[in-house]
Amino acid sequence: MSQAVLRRRDLFLAAGGLAAGEGAPLPGASLRSYGVKVTDAHDHLHHRSRPTWREDDKKLIDAADRLGIDQLCCSILPPERPTTLEGFRECNRWMAEALGRFPGRVLGYVFVNPGYTREALEEVRRYVGDHGFIGIKLYNDYRADEPVLWPLVELAIQLGVPILHHAGHTRWLPQPQPRISDAGHLSVLARRYPEAMIICAHIAGGGDWEWTIKALRGAPSLYLDLSGSVIDEGVVEMAVEELGAERLLFACDMSLTASVGRILGAQITGDARRKILGENMQRILARRRAA
Amino acid sequence: MIDLNAYLGHFAFRPLRHNTAEGLLRWMDQKGIERAAVSSAAAITYRNAAAGNEEVARQIQPHRDRFILFGVLNPAYAGWREDLRRLFERHSARGLRLYPRWHNYRLTDPVCLELVREAAAASLVVSIPVRVEDRRQQSWLVDIPDVDHAEIAALVRAVPEARFVLLNGSGYTGSILGRTENGLPANYSVDISLLTVELANELGRLLEVLGEDRVVFGTGMPFHYPDPALVKLELLEAPEFVKEKIRRGNASRLLGL
Numbered sequence: 001m002s003q004a005v006l007r008r009r010d011l012f013l014a015a016g017g018l019a020a021g022e023g024a025p026l027p028g029a030s031l032r033s034y035g036v037k038v039t040d041a042h043d044h045l046h047h048r049s050r051p052t053w054r055e056d057d058k059k060l061i062d063a064a065d066r067l068g069i070d071q072l073c074c075s076i077l078p079p080e081r082p083t084t085l086e087g088f089r090e091c092n093r094w095m096a097e098a099l100g101r102f103p104g105r106v107l108g109y110v111f112v113n114p115g116y117t118r119e120a121l122e123e124v125r126r127y128v129g130d131h132g133f134i135g136i137k138l139y140n141d142y143r144a145d146e147p148v149l150w151p152l153v154e155l156a157i158q159l160g161v162p163i164l165h166h167a168g169h170t171r172w173l174p175q176p177q178p179r180i181s182d183a184g185h186l187s188v189l190a191r192r193y194p195e196a197m198i199i200c201a202h203i204a205g206g207g208d209w210e211w212t213i214k215a216l217r218g219a220p221s222l223y224l225d226l227s228g229s230v231i232d233e234g235v236v237e238m239a240v241e242e243l244g245a246e247r248l249l250f251a252c253d254m255s256l257t258a259s260v261g262r263i264l265g266a267q268i269t270g271d272a273r274r275k276i277l278g279e280n281m282q283r284i285l286a287r288r289r290a291a
Numbered sequence: 292m293i294d295l296n297a298y299l300g301h302f303a304f305r306p307l308r309h310n311t312a313e314g315l316l317r318w319m320d321q322k323g324i325e326r327a328a329v330s331s332a333a334a335i336t337y338r339n340a341a342a343g344n345e346e347v348a349r350q351i352q353p354h355r356d357r358f359i360l361f362g363v364l365n366p367a368y369a370g371w372r373e374d375l376r377r378l379f380e381r382h383s384a385r386g387l388r389l390y391p392r393w394h395n396y397r398l399t400d401p402v403c404l405e406l407v408r409e410a411a412a413a414s415l416v417v418s419i420p421v422r423v424e425d426r427r428q429q430s431w432l433v434d435i436p437d438v439d440h441a442e443i444a445a446l447v448r449a450v451p452e453a454r455f456v457l458l459n460g461s462g463y464t465g466s467i468l469g470r471t472e473n474g475l476p477a478n479y480s481v482d483i484s485l486l487t488v489e490l491a492n493e494l495g496r497l498l499e500v501l502g503e504d505r506v507v508f509g510t511g512m513p514f515h516y517p518d519p520a521l522v523k524l525e526l527l528e529a530p531e532f533v534k535e536k537i538r539r540g541n542a543s544r545l546l547g548l
Contacts, residue, residue, distance in 0.1 A: 063489040066526055170427040207427040230425045231515040256489040261519030
């Protein structure tokens with residue numbers, strides 16, 4: 001393991017020495033023991049078509065509290081596809097309200113469908129500029145290598161904010177997601193805009209994670225979020241080895257125990273873990289410029 | 292803690308680490324796991340699954356105080372009766388692992404029912420990994436869905452005297468297996484490896500529906516990081532005695548330890 005050579009203490013920490021076994025401290029204590037602002041780079045609050053959305057939002061934050069997650073970068077997505085103009089506007093209004101309900105804990109991504117070019121650009125300017133949103137969330141309305149994304153990427157570069165892009169690579173195209181992007185499509189976009197901060201979403205929730213990590217090797221400006229419900233051993237170690245800890249972001253995407261456990265269990269150095277848990281995302285957040 | 296969901300050996304579609312007896316023991320020690328029920332990962336894709344059992348039995352021989360052998364059997368393959376006999380007579384196996392989708396049979400096939408009845412007569416626990424890998428990441432060579440919950444329900448109903456443990460499953464609360472008053476015998480337990488505690492809290496709901504005696508600790512290592520299971524137990528809002536049943540008490544009872 002290149003920079004991730006393990007010291008004895010790190011081995012103990014990596015092995016869950018602080019998290020496991022009877023009498024062990026709460027997992028939150030383990031995350032906090034790394035001394036960084038633990039930042040979940042990819043999460044969601046609930047759409048209000050869900051009757052229990054308010055209670056479920058609170059459950060998410062309560063669980064994050066107990067697990068030691070300091071900040072959650074969230075978006076709200078509408079259930080219907082393709083995303084309508086009113087659909088994403090409504091979600092962003094709710095997201096702005098949520099920032100008031102969870103001040104300092106929840107940070108907002110503005111979610112748009114790039115197909116509504118003018119309106120999407122206006123939405124991003126409004127919510128990043130006036131409401132303090134920290135980035136842009138894109139889903140599967142278009143693939144990342146389609147030119148329709150270019151104006152949004154250029155605006156993100158201008159504003160100094162990241163784009164979190166839904167992604168997955170399976171051996172078949174999921175029928176409900178005919179335009180899902182994979183790391184290859186994101187690499188095309190990243191090579192066109194190497195100064196953009198583009199995050200490939202959920203390595204542990206998007207299919208063949210070995211393929212994704214290898215595909216990201218050729219696009220060094222891309223970040224990778226480590227969220228997802230799949231708890232396969234080795235994913236974090238391979239990502240650190242192949243991409244470097246500087247490109248990796250702790251994230252949950254609503255799978256909190258899986259994602260916290262994945263980071264606590266990975267055999268990586270303490271330095272790599274600190275970067276992943278918060279330093280990298282905080283550095284991204286610090287690059288935001290006034291609209 | 293007793294882990295009812297662990298494996299040794301190679302898997303056909305990706306490298307596993309910590310997959311030797313010594314490697315897994317080191318990992319178990321680091322995580323505070325005293326004993327693990329292990330079966331062959333290679334047997335999932337071996338034509339002759341029993342060859343995987345022999346490999347694992349040899350590996351764990353010096354560590355029988357820590358490892359509990361579960362054998363993989365394929366009732367659709369020749370010679371399973373003799374393989375079953377060898378498992379409990381020669382290797383002191385305490386349980387079976389069945390892979391109906393990988394081995395191309397149904398749990399309700401007469402030959403499978405016969406195997407499960409034989410296993411019950413030999414006091415073997417029958418475990419069923421609902422999945423091996425998330426289907427989205429499977430190789431282009433295979434297309435293996437999760438084991439259908441209704442099929443499992445038909446099996447547990449058909450062989451009420453058997454004791455089942457369902458591994459790597461989730462979504463029980465949306466199926467017959469996780470409903471109250473489902474008409475099924477209380478002869479099956481579930482492991483926690485893929486259950487949620489946050490948000491939907493399927494683990495907490497199953498404790499209510501199935502009862503605290505029917506949820507067991509399982510990690511899925513070395514396929515999985517064991518830490519998510521550990522984190523779930525920490526986050527779970529349940530009395531300590533219930534957590535202790537999950538950690539070891541229920542598995543001890545099932546295995547007769």
